[in-house]
Amino acid sequence: MNDLAIDLRGVSKKYKFFSLDKVDIQVPRGQVMGLIGPNGAGKSTTIRILMGLVHQDQGEVRVLGRRMPEEQIAAKWDIGFSSEDLRLYEAMTLEWHMAFVRSVYSTWDQQYANLLLKRFGLRAEQKMKGFSHGQRVKAALLLVLARRPRLLVLDEPTTGLDPVARHEILRELMGAMADEERTVLFSSHNTQDVEQISDQITFIDRGRVIDSFDKETYLDRWRRLRLEVPPGIDLPALPGVIAVKQQGRIAIATANAFEPDLPNAYERTGARVNRVENMTLEEIFVANVEHSREEVNA
């Protein structure tokens, strides 16, 4: 049995002003993958392809072992999908939506639904038009979680939420992930949210996957070195360093494959290493995107 919940290989899709270019994403079962990219990077297109809503021009897509889009119906029984722009029917109550989803999925867990109602502070008898954005997101998530899917695909679910609502959503997602069989693909441009819940992280920009590792690898491999460069010394291009920005005597080197010997290598060139800093995921993301764009433009 294939142990990949999501398996995208060489997936391409061409639009007039945007292309998804040979995207490879593999998410093992039971893992949480954060898909990070700036607006317009291709996150939603990737998600639409893996949901079978958009047909790829090239490449192979398998979700829970099913070929997409051909076997999307069988796959979607086990996929829970929610996105930032997903809306529910304004004229209807949350209870009506719950009854509708319950009528489709025999896996619906009413007890869990009631628990989520309580935790999210939602009123089932209220019509959706009276819900705030945060409440709408929580309601959509409730409808997804209460049917206990094996795969959760969440497209920017925390976008536009206030910190309290974001915290509640993330806490519930982390709770849902306690089930080791459940896989989650979580797209966002908010690196803090992704860092909090993801095991693996994929960066995507301008339709290309630019990096994909587990979270710890990113945090271990990326460092920022603050250097002091005496006059007359040119910093060499060192392996593992992707960018050096210098202003007068002060230089900042960004390494994406940091080795303990790297500071010594700089010292040997005559530069002085003032500090070696860990980078946050957001800094890694920005540096990664900039580096990728420089490479493409070169």
Added chain:
Amino acid sequence: MTDQTSVVRQMVWKDLQLHRPHIIATLVCGAAALALLLLKHEGSTYFGAVTFFIALILVGCLLAASNILNERKKQTLAFVMSLPISSIQYTTAKLVGTVLMFLIPWLTLVIAAIWLIAVKGVFPHGTIPIALIVLTLPFVGFCAITAMTLVGKTEGWNIAANVIFNSSYSLVWPFIAGTPSLVGDLGKKEPVWNGAVLTFLGCEFAAIVLILAITYYLQSRKRDFV
């Protein structure tokens, strides 16, 4: 696991619940219009007949916009498409649901109108064939508007379909009025089902079937759903 037919059925049922107010409003409006016909006064008869026809046209326009276009505009499509259905099953659910929602008031009101003529004698029985022909026109127009909205996906296509098909009635009426084989027997005590009447009715229903079949075919060829 619920089977696929059941999911499509649940979607149709969902749409029926969502659009119950439209259906009820049309039935009330149509019933009020028919009540005006019972007054047998020239002014009320004219006003009732026009209101009745408008009610049938209006519900067609509303249903296409509300049940199909609004799903995209109001962003509920993502919710629907996350269900275990394919795009062709979505098309099936939408076509079946929308046509069914139209048929409820249309059939009820058409039967009521024919009953008023046949039993209550509001008009001579000779008007029954032409009444059926004229009242089937909004059904054809509704199917065409629904098809263009579903295939075109945008508000522009919906507006264009509404303008084209609703204004085309004014082209069809003079043709009907100017065809003696269709209107020559209006004053008779018994309905006359001559060849012209049956051909016209047959063409209307054939157009409905053709429009729905073409819609289904075009939708099945789409690669991208959103």
